[in-house]
Amino acid sequence: MIVVVGDTLLDRDLEGKVERICPDAPVPVVDAHADHARPGGAGLAAALAAGDGTDVVLVTALGGESGETVARLLADVGVDVVDLRLHGPTAEKVRIRAEGRSLLRLDHGGAPAPVGACPPAVAEALACASAVLVADYGRGMTAADGVRTALADLPRRVPMVWDPHPRGAAPVPGARLATPNAKEAAGLVPDVAGDGFAAHTNRARQLAERWDAAAVAVTLGRRGALLATAGSPPLVVPAEAVEGGDPCGAGDRFAATATAALAAGALPSEAVVAAVAAASSFVAAGGAFAALAAPPAEEPVGATGEEAALGLIRRVRERKGTVVAAGGCFDLLHAGHVSLLEAARALGDCLIVCLNSDASVRAQKGDDRPFVPERDRAAVLLALGCVDAVVIFDEATPLAVLDRLRPDVFAKGADYALADLPETDLLAGWGGQAVVLPYLGGRSTSRLAQEVLSRSTR
Helix, strand or coil: CEEEEECEEEEEEEEEEEEEECCCCCCEEEEEEEEEEEEEEHHHHHHHHHHCCCCEEEEECCCHHHHHHHHHHHHHCCEEEEECCECCCCCEEEEEEECCEEEEEEEECCCCCCECCCCHHHHHHHHCCCEEEEECCCCCHHHCHHHHHHHHCHHHCCCEEEECCCCCCCCCCCCCEECCEHHHHHHHCCCCCCCCHHHHHHHHHHHHHHHCCCEEEEECHHHCEEEEECCCCCEEECCCCCCCCCCCCHHHHHHHHHHHHHHCCCCHHHHHHHHHHHHHHHHHCCHHHHHHHCCCCCCHHHHHHHHHHHHHHHHHHHCCCCEEEEEECCCCCCHHHHHHHHHHHCCCCEEEEEEECHHHHHHHHCCCCCCCCHHHHHHHHHHCCCCCEEEEECCCCCHHHHHHHCCCEEEEECCCCHHHCCHHHHHHCCCCEEEEECCCCCCCHHHHHHHHHHHHCC
């Protein structure tokens, strides 16, 4: 069981459409059509951890009607709440959004309110914890005497992750991992200037010493995270490149994943690697709004890739650009594949690869294929500068996914004829075009596999 301790907020996303400008001021008019409420702050971290299938107890303080709303939302996602009672309403943050972008945020309940006494249920929950996440949002929970006393002895027994806040209390000594973001770390160590890795390392080490923490991971947004531990070079974990996306809640996703990893026995370095990957996927999928406010996808892996691709298509089309798609198994990536993909990318303004899933490859090529699992094949493709997105599909052909993506161009290697491509008629249905491209001769996955087998038996 994971115990999350911290300040909980009520987050609301007011989603609408902008089609005109206000006549009395140069501002957009948002026609609201949906209002999504979700837990925020420590509540979001707890909800994300529960969504991963973990038993979660949230120690927090709630008050007023907004607090009642948060309590219901947390119960709906399976989070048990120990409520210290807030002497005032739970703070509420409202994001006004249109077409997937935030236009404005309205905050209600700005000043922190006093927190009630710490009940015995807090100690009972902490006694059963396999790991503890302190999600500090600077509203008083981590400074409350009873809470702080209950946390003080924990690092000797269980891993603790402390996600600090500039207005919050300092972490209790002995945390396994502290996770300030770059801006927070710079504010906490103002005498270190710069935004390079040397500056981040210096700040992380100073904070680790100040807080008596085993490790400090400074999260760097698009650049991933830097982990500093005593006596070792810093570990830099790059983030997967994300086009667009929504970073709201990425810090909570990072901290919740790191806590779960430590609870399972991972080292801080392993926990940070897992947390960066989870945060990158979270941002690409649409952040907290998509994770909690929108209906969940039926197939999380495929839907995540497809949702990111659709967002990319929308942005390219807004710029009057051309969307290109290519398809295939790309089992053992070789020069022929790279040549084809680079040529396809040159036809337009983005390239989306429709990738046969493992099941699809087995159905076509036999039970001994693929050699490389779909997630690894997708990762290798995304590492190519010419590939902008990858969507995994289970069918024998990409017809269904192409019908949803509707690219302007679909490209295949020249070992096909247009008459042989079932995609030709499909694309013509929306004014698209299937094309063949020159294929680099003498390269194939089967030939590579035969060559490896031949050499291994010599």
